[in-house]
Amino acid sequence: MRQLSVKSHNGSYDVIIESGLLKNLSQYMDKDLFYVIIADDLIPSEYINHVKNACPQHFLILFPSGETSKSLSEFSRIIDILITQNIRKDACVVAVGGGVTGDLAGFVASVYLRGLPLIQIPTTLLAQIDSSVGGKVAINTKEAKNIIGSIYPPIKVLIDPNTLKTLDQRQLNAGMAEMIKYGMIADKAFFEKIKNEEVAADWDYYIFKSLEIKRRYVEADEFDNSIRQSLNFGHTIGHALESYYEYKKYLHGEAVAIGMVQILSNPVIKAELIECLKKYHLPTSDPVNFDELKKYINRDKKGRKDLLKIVDVTEIGSSVIVKSQFKI
Numbered sequence: 001m002r003q004l005s006v007k008s009h010n011g012s013y014d015v016i017i018e019s020g021l022l023k024n025l026s027q028y029m030d031k032d033l034f035y036v037i038i039a040d041d042l043i044p045s046e047y048i049n050h051v052k053n054a055c056p057q058h059f060l061i062l063f064p065s066g067e068t069s070k071s072l073s074e075f076s077r078i079i080d081i082l083i084t085q086n087i088r089k090d091a092c093v094v095a096v097g098g099g100v101t102g103d104l105a106g107f108v109a110s111v112y113l114r115g116l117p118l119i120q121i122p123t124t125l126l127a128q129i130d131s132s133v134g135g136k137v138a139i140n141t142k143e144a145k146n147i148i149g150s151i152y153p154p155i156k157v158l159i160d161p162n163t164l165k166t167l168d169q170r171q172l173n174a175g176m177a178e179m180i181k182y183g184m185i186a187d188k189a190f191f192e193k194i195k196n197e198e199v200a201a202d203w204d205y206y207i208f209k210s211l212e213i214k215r216r217y218v219e220a221d222e223f224d225n226s227i228r229q230s231l232n233f234g235h236t237i238g239h240a241l242e243s244y245y246e247y248k249k250y251l252h253g254e255a256v257a258i259g260m261v262q263i264l265s266n267p268v269i270k271a272e273l274i275e276c277l278k279k280y281h282l283p284t285s286d287p288v289n290f291d292e293l294k295k296y297i298n299r300d301k302k303g304r305k306d307l308l309k310i311v312d313v314t315e316i317g318s319s320v321i322v323k324s325q326f327k328i
C-alpha cells in the first residue's frame, strides 16, 4: 500500500493506492453515512457492486458513458434526481470511474446544497494519476471544455490499480499521455523509466510517482494562478482539438499527446517525446488546419484578456510558462 497526503484550502486529504483495495473497501467507508454513488453505464458492474457492498446506505445514479455527459443537461438531470430523492447535507458523493465521472460527479458535489463531501474512486489510469487528485471538477459546453467548474477537493481518494486489468488498451495508452507529461515537465529520470521500462509491471509505483509530481504543483498553487499551469503542458492545443472534433475523434490523453508535440519548440526534445508517445501507440499530429483551431485555442481558460499562456519544455524535466504567439 502506498499513501500520499495532499494539502488543500480546506485541510488535507489522503490518497491510498493499493492493489485489491476495492475488495476491502468497507474499511475506508463509514457504514452509518448515506452515500450517493455516481458512475457511468459502462464501468464494469463488479466495481459498482464492491462500492454498494461497502456502503450499506446508498443511492446509485448512472449516466451515459462519454465526454458528452460532462454537460449542463446531464448535470441538471443528476441534480433533479438528488432533489427528488431528498438527498440532504449529511450525504456523501462517491465518484466511481474515469475522469468524466470524477469531473461530473465532483461538480455536482461542489454545488448541490452548496457542497456535499466527495470521495473519488478512480478506475481509469488517467483518473488514477491525474483527474481524481487536485480538486478540479468541471463540465463542458459544446464549444469549450471544462469552462464551468470549480476547485473542490475530495475528502479521500481510493485507488485500486487492479481495476486497470479490465481497461481497454486505448484507454490505458491515453492515460499514459498524462504520465509522460509529468516526466516531461518535472522529472527526466521518470520520463526515461516510462520510455524504457514496463510500466504495467508495477502500476502502484507509477501511479504513486505521478501523483507525487502532481501534488507538488497542486499544493504550491491550488487555484491555478501560476505554477500549476505547468500541468497544462499539451492541453491548450489538446483541449482545442477535443472541442473542434466535438469530443468524438480523440480521447483526452490522445489529444494531449498531439498537443504536447505541437507546442514543443525544441526539435531534439520533440523527437524524444515522439519516440516515447509511439511506444504507447499515441498520436503525435493531426491534419487540421491550425487557423481552424484558433477559435478554440482562444477560449482556453488559461487565457487572460488578450494574452494566452502556454507551457513549453526547455529540457526534459523542466518547463516554462510563456506568453503565446496566438492573439485573440
Ligand SMILES: NC(=O)c1ccc[n+]([C@@H]2O[C@H](COP(=O)([O-])OP(=O)(O)OC[C@H]3O[C@@H](n4cnc5c(N)ncnc54)[C@H](O)[C@@H]3O)[C@@H](O)[C@H]2O)c1
Pocket: 040, 041, 042, 043, 044, 065, 066, 067, 070, 097, 098, 099, 100, 101, 103, 123, 124, 125, 126, 127, 130, 131, 132, 133, 134, 135, 136, 137, 138, 146, 163, 164, 165, 166, 167, 168, 171, 174, 251, 252, 253
Ligand atoms: N479534473 C482534472 O484535473 C482532470 C485532469 C485530466 C483529465 N480530466 C478529464 O478526464 C476526462 C477523461 O477521463 P478518462 O480518460 O478516465 O475517460 P472516461 O471517464 O470517459 O472513462 C473511459 C471509459 O472507461 C470506462 N471504464 C472506467 N474504468 C474502467 C475499468 N477499470 N475497466 C473498464 N472500463 C472502465 C468508463 O466506463 C468509460 O466508458 C476528460 O473529461 C478530461 O477532461 C480531468
